[in-house]
Amino acid sequence: MNRKLRMGMVGGGRGAFIGAVHRMAANLDGKIELVAGCFSSDPEKSKASGDDLFLSPDRVYRSYEEMAEKESALAPGERIDFVSIVARNDLHFRVAEKFLKSGIHVICEKPLALSLDEGKKLEAIVKESGLVFALTHNYTGYPMVKEAKAMVKEGKLGKILKIVAEYPQGYAISDYEAASEGDGKISNWRMDPSISGVSNCIGDIGSHAENLAQYISGLKLEEVSADLNTFIPGRNLDDDGSMLCRYEGGARGVLFASQISTGEENNLNIRIYGTKASIEWHQEHPNELVVKYADKPRETWRRGNSYNGEAAAKYTRLPFGHPEAFIEAFANVYLAAAEAISDAIEGNYKGADSYDFPTVADGVEGMAFIEAAVKSSSENGAWTKI
Structure with missing residues (x-):
């Protein structure tokens, strides 16, 4: 890839610890850029969070449904390449389903879904889509x-x-x-x-x-x-x-x-x-x-x-004696998922088992x-x- 991957985010607005962690991790290696998001179910909070992150107002959305529809309608050179889902557990399935069916790769916080039944349905959707789905079991x-x-x-x-x-x-x-x-x-x-x-x-x-x-x-x-x-x-x-x-x-x-x-x-x-x-x-x-x-x-x-x-x-960034920890571990999940997404964009995706990140199957388990x-x-x- 001769460019950064374009990332969107659902959830993780003002006051959300895990959203900030994901953004730092995604940014660590300079391969990913946050360009869009729906950061809260409250449209005003989502807008304020987008301002905090210096995003263009027209790429900060009032709902995840609006975000998926408008981003998937953009030209391939403008739309997000993947979405990071950091919303509450009950939203994981619905948000992931919407973006996968819109043709957008997904990185999702764990747990995979609200129930095993939802998890199995999501696994089937991922398989049918052929898209990359990574679960952030960061450890x-x-x-x-x-x-x-x-x-x-x-x-x-x-x-x-x-x-x-x-x-x-x-x-x-x-x-x-x-x-x-x-x-x-x-x-x-x-x-x-x-x-x-x-x-x-x-x-x-x-x-x-x-x-x-x-x-x-x-x-x-x-x-x-x-x-x-x-x-x-x-x-x-x-x-x-x-x-x-x-x-x-x-x-x-x-x-x-x-x-x-x-x-x-x-x-x-x-x-x-x-x-x-x-x-x-x-x-x-x-x-x-x-x-x-x-x-x-x-x-x-x-x-x-x-x-x-x-x-x-492969997943070590610093020489010995310089500690690496939580953010870097999170970043390694993003790094591996980014490799898979880049391969998919270029038509070289080898399937989830060929990359070192937790998959939808891990989520179902x-x-x-x-x-x-x-x-x-x-x-x-x-x-x-x-």
Whole structure:
């Protein structure tokens, strides 16, 4: 490509944390330019957000429907090449469907949809369209996560026996105190099933742990025995969950996600144990991957060094000793998706499996995981197939 890709955005207006993250990530490598958007369901807020981003007023839209219709009607040299969807969960399916049917590639925040049924419908739409669809499970973008995946694929761990994935946060514990003291019902759209779906904690952060485990290990999750809990008074959905996991090939696992783990920040971490070696990675220290053996000292692999494999090196921007983190990981999802979109524009798209970004299929698996965990918990931890 001899130009930047033109990006549109739905959601992510004033005050939205994740929208700003996506814009920074998309801009990081200089291959993408934001040119249009519908940043809020409130037309005035959308217009104000467009002004903040110095966009032409005629490319800031009152609704996502108007945006899809008007952008798809523009000449190929002017219209957006793809849309980034960073709206609430209940809008993901509708917005993605509209843009895909308008012939526009999609990068979408997770979860894929509001339900597994919606997710399957969207998967069919993506397949029929032949367009690029990337899901921003951003933790797969870290170079040392890619190094871990490569180690497993190359057989350096041997047969995988055990996977332990955790994502504890403590930010919601203040809500527990407020609700317990009668300071009013906690208001959060993630706790509204009509907007968030059947789960809060497992759907929001547990799905990241599930996706990371499958991405690195290459093993499909087959069954779960789950115990989901709601500790904060006045909430309608879970804020904590634990489960046992059964993977294909006989591997077993433990998955834990919580938003009431006092003192934790974003401590996503994973340990994978094989017959030859094991690996350990922590999101709060993302530039290091620990490799452990039974018969020799453990090793700490660090990002940016010459001993890193091709998978990590491709998505490393800075020399060793200069930390890369959250924005760069997000940017790596955009970088891989941009490669696919550029190939598609030039008639060389090789199919989603040829690129290193989470796909609509990963999103469907995530929705199946969430619904299985909720079903299992409702049946007192009964083993439930994914």
